[in-house]
Amino acid sequence: MNSVRKEVLAPDPAALRTVLGHFxxxxxxxxxxxxxxxxxxxxxxxxxxxxxxxxxxxxxxxSSTTWPRIQAARKWAANILAEDAEQTCRLFAEKGADRFAHIAYSAGRSGAPVLEAAIAFVDCETLAEHDAGDHVIVVGRVLELGYAPEGKPLLFYRGGYGRFEV
Ligand SMILES: Cc1cc2nc3c(=O)[nH]c(=O)nc-3n(C[C@H](O)[C@H](O)[C@H](O)COP(=O)(O)O)c2cc1C
Known part of the structure; x- marks a missing residue:
């Protein structure tokens, strides 16, 4: 595919969300x-x-109410979700949900939960926080990491969920 006609938008929040959804x-x-x-x-x-x-x-x-708690802990794990973990993803995005009520996990080296629904994890401690508009960029130093060799990822694209196929 050489040339695809593209809609050009002025940069407002909705446009940025729409365009970045293509990544x-x-x-x-x-x-x-x-x-x-x-x-x-x-x-x-x-x-x-x-x-x-x-x-x-x-x-x-x-605006996240969870971020200040991760910020205070200074140790955290990034759990990369498996393709069948869409409900887990929705649960961890829902405001006010009891997120760990039915979630299986073990402790990573830092003590942060490593989820069974993850195909890979990266256990970290916070190295730096950079202010960036309505977000904070959180840089972590890796303490420990792991993966499931047969694992397949959940994908997020244009606001929907999908699976990876070669
Ligand atoms: C697919 C997906 C990706 C998300 N990515 C981010 C993200 O990178 N950073 C962020 O702060 N929130 C992100 N969110 C939103 C948070 O998961 C969620 O809205 C937030 O944690 C709500 O609850 P809280 O107040 O308990 O933090 C994402 C949500 C979804 C569904």
């Missing part, structure tokens, strides 16, 4: 232990930053 991503549940209570939120802003040293990031909305 297909996985979904990570960012988890932490806040005073022994597990907390977590769905994020598709999770990405790699540096291989040496090993750094990753996610962007947290300043």
């Amino acid at each position: 297909a991503t996985g979904v990570a549940i960012i988890t932490a232990l806040d005073d022994d209570e597990p907390v977590g939120m769905a994020c598709n802003s999770f990405t790699s930053v540096s291989l040496d040293p090993q750094l990753v990031l996610f962007c947290a909305a300043k």
Whole structure:
């Protein structure tokens, strides 16, 4: 496909959301232990930053009620969801939900929950926080990580969920 006609939009929040929705991503549940209570939120802003040293990031909305708890914990895990974990993703995006009531997990090296519904995890401690508009860019130093060799990811694209096929 060489040339596709594109709609050009002025940059407002709705346009940015629509256009960025075309960047297909996985979904990570960012988890932490806040005073022994597990907390977590769905994020598709999770990405790699540096291989040496090993750094990753996610962007947290300043409006999130979970982010201040992850911020206070300073240790967190990014849990990359499996293709059949759409309901888990929705649960961790729903305001006021009892997110860990029926979720299986174990503790990562930092103590942050590593979800059974994850095909891979990256356990981190916060290295830096950068103010960025209505979000905070959270950079984590990797403490431990792991993956399921046969795992397949949940994908998020244009506001909907899908699976990866070669
Ligand atoms: C697919 C998907 C991706 C999301 N990505 C982010 C993200 O990168 N950063 C963020 O702050 N919120 C993101 N959210 C929203 C949060 O998961 C959710 O709205 C928020 O945690 C709501 O509850 P809280 O107040 O308990 O934090 C995403 C939601 C979904 C469904």
